[in-house]
Amino acid sequence: MLRFGVFELDPDCGELRKSGHKVPLRPQAMKILTLLASRSGQLVTREELKEEVWGGDTFVDFEHGLNLCVREIRAALEDNANTPRYIETLPRRGYRFIVQVQSTNGAEHPGPERSSARPFRSGIVRYIYPVLILVGLGIFLGVYETSPWWGGQKSVRTIAVLPLQNLSGEAEEYFADGMTEALTTDLARMNSLQVISRTSSMQYKGAKKTLPEIARELKADVVVEGSVQRAGDRVKITAQLIRATDDKHVWAETYERDLRDILSLQNEISSDIARQIQERLGGPMPLAIERSRSRLRNLEAYETYLKANYYLGRFELAKSIDHYNQAIKLDPDAAPPYAHMARAYFFLAFFGAMPPSEGFGKVKQLATLAVERDSRLPEAHGALALAKLHSDWDFSGAEKEFKRALELNPHDADIRHDYAHYLMAMGRVKESNLESERAVELDPVGDGLNSCLCWHSFAARDYDRSTWLAQKFLKSNPNDPWERTVLGLTYEQMKMPEKAVEEFKKAVEATQGDPFFLAALGHGYAAVGDHRKARDILASLNATARKSYISPFDLALIHTALGEKDKAFDLLDKAVAERSTFIAYSKWEPRLDPLRSDPRFVQMLQRIGLPK
Numbered sequence: 001m002l003r004f005g006v007f008e009l010d011p012d013c014g015e016l017r018k019s020g021h022k023v024p025l026r027p028q029a030m031k032i033l034t035l036l037a038s039r040s041g042q043l044v045t046r047e048e049l050k051e052e053v054w055g056g057d058t059f060v061d062f063e064h065g066l067n068l069c070v071r072e073i074r075a076a077l078e079d080n081a082n083t084p085r086y087i088e089t090l091p092r093r094g095y096r097f098i099v100q101v102q103s104t105n106g107a108e109h110p111g112p113e114r115s116s117a118r119p120f121r122s123g124i125v126r127y128i129y130p131v132l133i134l135v136g137l138g139i140f141l142g143v144y145e146t147s148p149w150w151g152g153q154k155s156v157r158t159i160a161v162l163p164l165q166n167l168s169g170e171a172e173e174y175f176a177d178g179m180t181e182a183l184t185t186d187l188a189r190m191n192s193l194q195v196i197s198r199t200s201s202m203q204y205k206g207a208k209k210t211l212p213e214i215a216r217e218l219k220a221d222v223v224v225e226g227s228v229q230r231a232g233d234r235v236k237i238t239a240q241l242i243r244a245t246d247d248k249h250v251w252a253e254t255y256e257r258d259l260r261d262i263l264s265l266q267n268e269i270s271s272d273i274a275r276q277i278q279e280r281l282g283g284p285m286p287l288a289i290e291r292s293r294s295r296l297r298n299l300e301a302y303e304t305y306l307k308a309n310y311y312l313g314r315f316e317l318a319k320s321i322d323h324y325n326q327a328i329k330l331d332p333d334a335a336p337p338y339a340h341m342a343r344a345y346f347f348l349a350f351f352g353a354m355p356p357s358e359g360f361g362k363v364k365q366l367a368t369l370a371v372e373r374d375s376r377l378p379e380a381h382g383a384l385a386l387a388k389l390h391s392d393w394d395f396s397g398a399e400k401e402f403k404r405a406l407e408l409n410p411h412d413a414d415i416r417h418d419y420a421h422y423l424m425a426m427g428r429v430k431e432s433n434l435e436s437e438r439a440v441e442l443d444p445v446g447d448g449l450n451s452c453l454c455w456h457s458f459a460a461r462d463y464d465r466s467t468w469l470a471q472k473f474l475k476s477n478p479n480d481p482w483e484r485t486v487l488g489l490t491y492e493q494m495k496m497p498e499k500a501v502e503e504f505k506k507a508v509e510a511t512q513g514d515p516f517f518l519a520a521l522g523h524g525y526a527a528v529g530d531h532r533k534a535r536d537i538l539a540s541l542n543a544t545a546r547k548s549y550i551s552p553f554d555l556a557l558i559h560t561a562l563g564e565k566d567k568a569f570d571l572l573d574k575a576v577a578e579r580s581t582f583i584a585y586s587k588w589e590p591r592l593d594p595l596r597s598d599p600r601f602v603q604m605l606q607r608i609g610l611p612k
Contacts (some may be wrong), residue, residue, distance in 0.1 A: 001103065002034075002037050002038065002101050002102070002103060003101065003102045003103075004037060004040075004086070004097075004099045004100065004101045004102070005085075005086075005099060006018055006019050007023075007077065009033065009034060009037055011034045011038070014027065014030050014034075015030075016030065016033065016076065023076045024076075025072060025073065025076055026069070026072065028053055028054070028069050029069040029070075029072045029073050029076075031052070031053045032049060032053055032066075032069050032070065032073060033073050035048075035049065035052055035053070036087065036095055036096070036097040037097050037101050038101075039097065040097045040098075040099070040100065040101040041096065041097070041098070042096065042097075043090060043093060043094050043095075043096050044094050044095055044096065044097075045093060045094040046066065046093070046094045047094075048094070049066060049094065049095075050066070053066075053069075070087065070089075070095065071279050071280070072280075073087065074086075074087060075250065075279070075280040084098065085098075085099065086098065086099050156221040156222055156277050156281045157193070157194055157221060158193075158194045158195075158196065158218075158219060158220050158221050158222075159187060159193055159194070159195055159196070159220060159221065159222050159223065159224065159273075159277065160195070160196035160200075160201050160214075160215065160218045160220035160222075160223045160224070161180055161183050161184045161187065161195070161196075161198070161201055161223070161224045162180075162201055162204055162214065162223055162224065162225045163176070163177065163180050163201060163202055163204065163205040163206075164176045164177075164179050164180045164183075164225070164226050164227055164228045164237070165225075165226070165227040165228070166227075166228060167227050167228065167229035168228065168229050168230040168231075172228075172230055173310070174306050174307045174309075174310035175228060175230060175303070175306060176227075176228040177202070177306075177309075177310055177313070178306030178309060178310065179228050179237065179266070180198060180201070180202070181198050181309060182266045183224070183239075183266060183269060183270055183273075184196075184197075184198045184201065185198075185409070186266055186267060186269075186270035187270050187273065187274065188409055188410075188411040188412060189378075189408065189409050189411075193274065193277070193411075194411055194441075194442070195411045195442070196218050196219075196220055196442060196443070196444065197411075197412075197413040197414075197442050197443035197446060199313075199413065199414075199443050199446035199448065199449075200218060200413075200442075200443045200444050200445045200446045201218070202313070203445050203446065210247070211223060211225070211242060211244070211247050212244060212245070212246075212247050215244030216244070217444070217445060218444055218445065219441070219444055220244055221243075221244055221245075221281075222241060222242065222243055222244055222250075222277060222281060223241075223242050223244060224239055224240065224241055224242075224273060225239075225240055225242065226238045226239040226240055230259070233258060233259045233260070234256065234257070234258060234259065235256070235257060235258075235259050235262060235265075236254065236255070236256040237254070237255045237256075237265065237269065238252070238253070238254045238255075239252070239253055239255070239269055239272075239273065240252040241273060241276050241277065241280075241281075243281060250276070250280050250281060251273075251276040251280060253269075253272060255268070255269060259299060260299055262299075262302070263295045263296075263302070295334065295336075296327065296331045296334040296336065296337075297331060297334070298330050298331040298334075300330055301326075301327045301328075301330035301331035301334065301337075302327075302331075304323050304326045304327040304330065305323070305324070305327040305334075305336060305337050305340075307323045308320045308321075308322075308323035308324045308326075308327060308337065308340065308341070309340060311323060312340060312343065312344055315347070317344045317347055317348055317353075320340075320341070320344045321341055321344050321345070324337045324338075324340060324341035324344070325341070328341075333373060334373065335369075335370040335371075335373035335374035335377045335380055336370075336374075336377065336379070338366045338367070338369045338370035338373065338380070339366070339367065339370035339377055339379040339380040339382075339383050340379065341366050342362070342363045342366035342367045342370065342380075342383035342386075342387075343379070343383060345359050345360075345362040345363050345366065346359070346360070346363050346383065346386050349362075349363065349390070349581065350390075350581050351516060351581075352515065352516055352549055352550070352551050352554075352581065353549075354549060355549045355578065356390065356391070356551075356578060356579045356580055356581050357391070357578055357579050360386075360387055360390050360391035360579060361391060363383055363386055363387045363390075363391065364384070364387035364388075364391055364392070366383065367380055367381075367383035367384035367386075367387055368384065370383065370384075371384055376408060377408070378404075378405040378406070378408035378409035378412055378415060379405070379412075379415075380405075381401045381402075381404045381405035381408065382401070382402065382405040382412070382414070382415040382418060384401045385398045385399075385400075385401035385402040385405060385415075385418065385419075385422070386398075386418055388401060389421070389422050389425065389584060390579065390581060390584055391579055393579075393584065393608055393609045395422075395425075395426065395609060395610075398422055399419075399422060402415065402418065402419040402422055403419075406419065411442055412442075413439045413440075413442035413443035413446075413449060414439075414443075414449075416435055416438055416439040416442065417435070417436060417439035417443075417449050417452065419435055420432045420433075420435035420436040420439060420456060423435060424456060424459045424585060424588070425584045425585050425587065425610070426587070426610075426611070427587045427588050427610075427611065429456070429459050429460035429461075429588060430460065432456050432459065432460070433456045433457065433460055436449070436452060436453055436456045437453070440453060447477060447480070450473055451473055451477070451480055451482050451483050452482075453469045453473075454466045454467075454469035454470040454473065454483065454486045454487070454490070455482075455486050457469060458486055458489060458490055458493075459585070459588050461493070461588075461590065463490050463493055463494050466486065466487075466490045467487065467490050467491075467494070470483050470484075470486055470487035470490065471487070474487070479506075479510045480510075481506075481507035481508075481510045481511045481514070481517050482507075484503045484504070484506045484507040484510070485503065485504060485507045485517055485520050487503045488500040488501070488502075488503030488504045488507070488520060488524060489520070489590075489591070491503065492523075492524065492527050492591075493590050497524065497527045497528035497529075498528060500524045500527065500528070501521065501524040501525065501528055504517065504520050504521035504524045505521060507520065507521075508521050515541055515544055515550050515551075515554070516551070516554065518537055518540070518541065519537070519541060519550075519551075519554035519555065519557065519558060520554075521537060522534050522537035522538060522541070522558040523557050523558050523561045523591060525537065526558055526561030526562045527561050531562060534558055534561070534562060535562075537558070538555065538558055538559075541554070541555060542555075551575065551578075551580045551581065551582070552571040552572070552574040552575040552578065552580060553571070553572065553575040553580040553581070553582050553583050554582075555571050556568045556569075556571035556572045556575060557591050557592070559571065560591060560592065560594055560595060561591070563594075565594070565595060565598065568595065569595070569598070569600050569601075569604075572604055573604075576604060576607055576608060583608065584608065584610075586604065586605060586608065586610065587605065587610045587611070
């Protein structure tokens with residue numbers, strides 16, 4: 001047994017332990033460490049390592065294999081190549097173990113001479129060779145995925161950035177959340193890593209769960225956690241990289257900078273994390289894809305922008321828009337505030353809080369300004385795609401913008417989900433379901449995207465699955481009005497109108513009579529044959545329409561269920577003129593089935609530009 005510092009190395013068993021806990025190393029790395037430690041203080045040349053570990057007649061990429069093993073050993077020993085405590089590199093010559101090593105009898109281990117290393121090879125290596133041959137065969141067949149930490153286990157592919165702890169006081173909460181989002185976004189733009197959406201990660205803010213529990217729920221291989229602290233014009237950020245399987249801290253760093261350098265600091269941290277994943281955990285090479293060029297250069301503008309993002313995340317849309325406008329006044333050339341404000345207006349238009357022609361018009365205007373300022377900003381292309389889908393009905397242009405956005409950031413769950421909406425509108429419902437599920441993989445615990453899974457199954461007319469998904473979601477979110485409504489719509493198509501009405505009532509109650517959900521209830525009453533209550537709701541919605549926006553599309557659906565086709569088509573014509581949100585989904589909408597045989601319906605689809 002060889003001992004150095006807190007480590008024990010057992011050459012006979014091929015095991016390294018730290019304070020009694022086993023530290024996994026691949027066989028080649030273990031042999032190299034054993035050889036170096038047994039010859040402490042002596043140079044072990046690269047040629048010796050090649051012969052002892054790989055064999056003199058090896059045809060493998062020795063240089064790559066040796067460098068990989070040494071990096072793995074250093075990670076296991078928590079050593080640093082620049083300021084080594086254990087392994088010193090002698091450039092172009094080899095390595096030297098520079099810490100004192102003792103054997104189990106307490107004596108200093110002098111290390112064997114060259115000849116004494118031969119029994120090591122002849123004894124242990126003959127057992128290692130068959131293993132190496134099998135491993136090599138597995139790699140050749142493509143069925144053995146290696147990792148420097150433990151051979152044969154899955155390599156690191158998925159990372160989650162947990163909410164950075166705010167150490168600056170409650171007033172600075174937005175700043176810590178902003179740093180979390182920025183770090184997540186920067187990592188997500190590296191094509192080689194799958195990064196869990198900030199929406200899911202933020203669910204664990206202040207959570208009491210253990211890190212392995214969180215990682216398991218997020219399906220993350222590694223997680224990043226840390227803290228943010230501001231003091232005047234200085235900011236200090238700590239970041240730790242933790243392996244999910246055993247809660248092992250594999251890397252940590254503290255960064256302290258002038259606040260004016262915060263943007264370059266974000267890039268530095270994300271690059272360091274990606275490199276550490278590759279070097280210490282066997283993750284993929286960090287392949288950065290095109291980065292956006294436009295950053296806020298004005299510090300006050302940047303802080304205002306972070307506050308706007310904070311309000312947008314809380315769905316306080318009016319506050320977020322106000323702060324985005326302030327940020328733009330302070331830094332009019334930066335693209336991100338335009339792109340994110342477009343997102344806020346999209347929500348207002350999509351759910352009918354403002355006339356869609358006005359809301360989607362703002363989305364298009366802001367997205368265009370964002371793309372003009374930075375053609376590499378994925379959020380800008382994603383917002384422009386939404387405008388082309390809902391306002392311009394430029395469907396080929398919308399798909400082009402969605403694909404460009406996903407090319408720039410393939411791990412943006414929101415953009416991928418929006419693209420699923422586009423596919424749904426086109427009637428490509430199988431593709432829509434796949435993209436929606438892919439978005440949920442990136443945002444596994446966020447309510448927003450999970451709640452939409454049932455709608456995509458509803459669009460595909462897979463009503464059994466839609467029912468199952470809605471009921472599953474409602475177990476943990478019983479008051480979600482969207483899920484209640486989609487479940488009600490599903491029950492309607494399954495010829496269970498009474499159950500549908502019960503679900504619609506719950507949605508109306510949860511939203512205190514929101515017109516969108518009230519219209520769904522009106523359709524439910526008409527479908528169940530209670531025409532009086534359906535007309536009462538129509539009267540209420542028409543009265544509301546004199547004061548605020550009500551979608552003519554929603555009214556048309558009620559008249560369709562009442563059998564009043566002419567009135568329904570009049571309202572659909574108005575919906576087309578106003579660019580009502582859900583008119584773009586007419587191709588598959590089952591509540592419009594009673595109208596599909598009418599030539600006016602085909603004409604409507606042609607006006608929208610949807611294929612028959």
